[in-house]
Amino acid sequence: MISIIIILSIIGMLLSIYAFYIEKRVEENKKYKALCDISDKASCTKAFSSPYGKMFTIPNSLMGIIFYAVIIILALLNQTNSIFYLSILSLLITLYLAYILFIKLKNICIVCSLIYIINILLVIFSYV
Numbered sequence: 001m002i003s004i005i006i007i008l009s010i011i012g013m014l015l016s017i018y019a020f021y022i023e024k025r026v027e028e029n030k031k032y033k034a035l036c037d038i039s040d041k042a043s044c045t046k047a048f049s050s051p052y053g054k055m056f057t058i059p060n061s062l063m064g065i066i067f068y069a070v071i072i073i074l075a076l077l078n079q080t081n082s083i084f085y086l087s088i089l090s091l092l093i094t095l096y097l098a099y100i101l102f103i104k105l106k107n108i109c110i111v112c113s114l115i116y117i118i119n120i121l122l123v124i125f126s127y128v
Helices: 001-030 044-048 060-076 080-104 110-126
Strands: none
Touching: 001 044, 001 060, 001 080, 001 110, 044 110, 060 080, 080 110
16 A cells, blocks of 8 residues: 555655646746646636635645655655545645635636545545
8 A cells, every 4th residue: 555655645746746837837927828728617727826726825736745745755654644644634625625626716627636636545545
């Protein structure tokens, strides 16, 4: 299970790094169009640049990078209990952000949705 947790965390980290990259590009150029911007209703840029793209002035993507790095370190230390509890916390945040994305923003973000799936899988695979 530890190897699956590490693989999921690496994928989550890569997606978070991509999200952070998009956020920085949009800050530099408001007309930047990311690969994940399919339409007006399916836009990761819209999600990342919304007021909900940050918590406590910290970009969600940066918190994701840190979260997945911590999970990888804990997995290497075989701390599955800690991973499980952190994953539960991330699942609560995921549910909140999914509500914001789909209900309030009425948007579909492919990168966000993939991260949501990874967070759900982390809970499942870290369950002891």
